[in-house]
Amino acid sequence: MLDIKKLSISYGKHKALDNITFHIDKGEVVGLLGLSGSGKTTFMNTVAGLIPYNHGEVLINGQSPNEKTKGYVSLLTENNAIPKWMSVEDIRSFYIDMYNDFNENKFDSILQEINIDIPYSKKIKNLSKGMTQLLRLSLSIAREAKLYLLDEPLGGMDTIIRNKVIDMLINNINDNSTMLIATHIIPEVEKLLDKVIFIKQGQLIGFYDCEELRIDKRQSIEKTFIEVMK
Numbered sequence: 001m002l003d004i005k006k007l008s009i010s011y012g013k014h015k016a017l018d019n020i021t022f023h024i025d026k027g028e029v030v031g032l033l034g035l036s037g038s039g040k041t042t043f044m045n046t047v048a049g050l051i052p053y054n055h056g057e058v059l060i061n062g063q064s065p066n067e068k069t070k071g072y073v074s075l076l077t078e079n080n081a082i083p084k085w086m087s088v089e090d091i092r093s094f095y096i097d098m099y100n101d102f103n104e105n106k107f108d109s110i111l112q113e114i115n116i117d118i119p120y121s122k123k124i125k126n127l128s129k130g131m132t133q134l135l136r137l138s139l140s141i142a143r144e145a146k147l148y149l150l151d152e153p154l155g156g157m158d159t160i161i162r163n164k165v166i167d168m169l170i171n172n173i174n175d176n177s178t179m180l181i182a183t184h185i186i187p188e189v190e191k192l193l194d195k196v197i198f199i200k201q202g203q204l205i206g207f208y209d210c211e212e213l214r215i216d217k218r219q220s221i222e223k224t225f226i227e228v229m230k
């Protein structure tokens with residue numbers, strides 16, 4: 001599904017990604033874990049086709065990021081903020097018009113599932129930070145995408161909501177879609193993940209099968225992360 005080969009990205013002289021190579025299969029949920037500034041957002045934006053690259057290769061279903069792949073890659077980052085003047089209904093209608101794969105019934109049921117009662121007439125400017133984040137995540141997941149790129153999907157949420165969101169993500173994962181989740185919040189996402197990638201200063205420093213870590217090594221992802229980051 002996603003093939004990354006010797007990918008490097010620089011901002012001027014600063015190398016944000018340095019010779020990254022890995023492969024993710026269809027249906028997998030993969031954590032992209034790294035400290036602040038390690039290159040997670042740069043990576044997500046590159047796969048989404050928002051950052052051009054000269055070194056290496058990014059292949060989504062065998063294709064470099066292009067207009068066609070954008071049609072089935074659902075990206076959640078800080079950058080795709082919802083205009084404050086819009087109401088929930090406005091942004092829902094916008095997504096219906098904008099994305100062929102947006103499933104409005106799925107959107108409605110995700111909001112019910114998380115048990116968040118946001119009136120559709122409410123303007124984004126009147127929502128809390130956590131609620132806005134939930135709304136943005138619900139919009140991303142309501143697309144029937146082949147690849148979900150979720151950059152810090154749990155940011156700004158309290159623990160109770162986080163756990164509801166994780167359950168919602170588990171319920172909405174299917175074998176035909178692949179999910180890459182960049183986060184700092186490791187303990188809560190552990191149960192979601194099939195594999196983890198550790199990234200440090202733009203370099204891939206670990207790629208693990210979570211089942212192997214848990215069963216063979218009897219070690220949590222967080223403990224492994226702390227060890228590897230030292």
Ligand SMILES: Nc1ncnc2c1ncn2[C@@H]1O[C@H](COP(=O)(O)OP(=O)(O)OP(=O)(O)O)[C@@H](O)[C@H]1O
Pocket residue numbers: 011014015016034035036037038039040041042043
């Ligand atoms: N537009 C930019 N211009 C110059 N440098 C940038 C730019 N965007 C990111 N960087 C730098 O590239 C590196 C990687 O940044 P990136 O945002 O990809 O990391 P991150 O892991 O997502 O961080 P965080 O978890 O804090 O969001 C950092 O050193 C950052 O300062």
